[in-house]
Amino acid sequence: xxxxxxxxxxxxxxxxxxxxxxxxxxxxxxxxxxxxxxxxxxxxxxxxxxxxxxxxxxxxxxxxxxxxxxxxxxxxxxxxxxxxxxxxxxxxxxxxxxxxxxxxxxxxxxxxxxxxxxxxxxxxxxxxxxxxxxxxxxxxxxxxxxxxxxxxxxxxxxxxxxxxxxxxxxxxxxxxxxxxxxxxxxxxxxxxxxxxxxxxxxxxxxxxxxxxxxxxxxxxxxxxxxxxxxxxxxxxxxx
Numbered sequence: 001x002x003x004x005x006x007x008x009x010x011x012x013x014x015x016x017x018x019x020x021x022x023x024x025x026x027x028x029x030x031x032x033x034x035x036x037x038x039x040x041x042x043x044x045x046x047x048x049x050x051x052x053x054x055x056x057x058x059x060x061x062x063x064x065x066x067x068x069x070x071x072x073x074x075x076x077x078x079x080x081x082x083x084x085x086x087x088x089x090x091x092x093x094x095x096x097x098x099x100x101x102x103x104x105x106x107x108x109x110x111x112x113x114x115x116x117x118x119x120x121x122x123x124x125x126x127x128x129x130x131x132x133x134x135x136x137x138x139x140x141x142x143x144x145x146x147x148x149x150x151x152x153x154x155x156x157x158x159x160x161x162x163x164x165x166x167x168x169x170x171x172x173x174x175x176x177x178x179x180x181x182x183x184x185x186x187x188x189x190x191x192x193x194x195x196x197x198x199x200x201x202x203x204x205x206x207x208x209x210x211x212x213x214x215x216x217x218x219x220x221x222x223x224x225x226x227x228x229x230x231x232x233x234x235x236x237x238x239x
Contacts, residue, residue, distance in 0.1 A: 002051040006036070010230065011020060011127035014040035019047070028061050033217040035210075041231065043199055046215075050172040059132070060218055087118045094119075098192045103162030105175070106186065109169030110177075112148050113139030119146075124163075129153065142218060153179055156186035157221075162202045164193045171220040180236040193238055201225040 008015050021035040023046075034047040035236050050058065084239055095101055102123040110128035112135050120126045128147040132138050139145040164183055173179050198214030199205060200223045205212045213222065224232070235239045 001054045004049050006045060007042045009038035009041060009043055011043045011235075012038060012041040013129075014038055016040045020044070021215075023217045025058070025209045025217050027219075028058050029101075029217070031218070035217075035223065036120045037229060042225060042228035043232075044225075046221050046223075048218050049221055051216050055131075055174075055218065067224050071085070072180070073123055083114060085160045090167075091118065091122055094165075094192075094194065095202065097194070098163060100162055104160055106156070106164045108164065108166045108183075109155070109172070110139065110145075111135050113143045113145045115143055115165075115167070117143040121211065127161075138229055153182050156182050158185050159188050161186050162188055166189070167196045168198070170195055171222050171224070174221065176222060184237050195229075195233075197229070199225060201227075215221060 006017070009017055017036045019034045019163040020037045022032050023035055025031050025033065033043055033049070036047050037044050048054070060210070102181045104127070105119055105124040106127045106129070107116050107119070108129045108177055110130040111132075113128065116126045116128045116139070126145075127140070129150060129152055130139070131150050131234060136147045136149075139147055164188060170176060170179075181192060198216075198220065200212070200214065202214070205214055214220070229238070
């Protein structure tokens with residue numbers, strides 16, 4: 001297995017990086033991973049990560065819910081109940097932020113298609129991208145949605161999308177720099193990009209430290225705070 005070890009911050013390239021936590025993978029492997037913090041910019045990242053060709057095995061768990069459509073067990077039932085509530089909340093938030101109730105929407109990390117289907121029913125023209133083949137197949141079977149594979153990121157039409165969403169996806173993307181450059185090009189001049197991310201400075205993140213579920217190593221490669229994300233978004237032209 002190919003391992004990536006960073007000698008400098010993956011974002012700002014500073015060498016002023018320091019190990020701050022050791023976090024265990026409780027979902028699949030039981031392995032431990034160091035979390036490093038860049039003292040120059042505030043970015044945190046998982047060290048010694050599997051590369052993009054080998055990380056797939058760390059997603060192979062029955063309880064990795066975003067790729068599952070199972071209603072078995074109390075956790076899955078609660079997840080599906082919460083998802084119904086969140087679909088409405090996401091739609092209302094998008095409507096309030098953008099003022100739009102239709103337009104071209106790109107959803108990166110579409111899972112099994114519930115959000116994409118919901119937004120399509122609301123009147124949006126939706127393009128979905130999903131890395132997991134099983135999830136893509138479930139979206140096709142349940143909603144007749146055909147999702148693109150991640151390679152499509154590098155083929156996005158310029159200035160095409162009114163809205164681009166990444167709901168808890170960016171932290172999983174090895175080539176975050178390439179993705180964000182392409183997203184910036186694909187967004188209309190008056191378009192909106194929406195990210196949902198774990199916040200390591202949240203109460204839970206600070207309180208639970210290395211046991212915080214939001215670190216989710218090694219699947220979560222990058223770790224964000226609101227203060228850092230402001231400069232991060234500005235760097236890619238989103239603010």
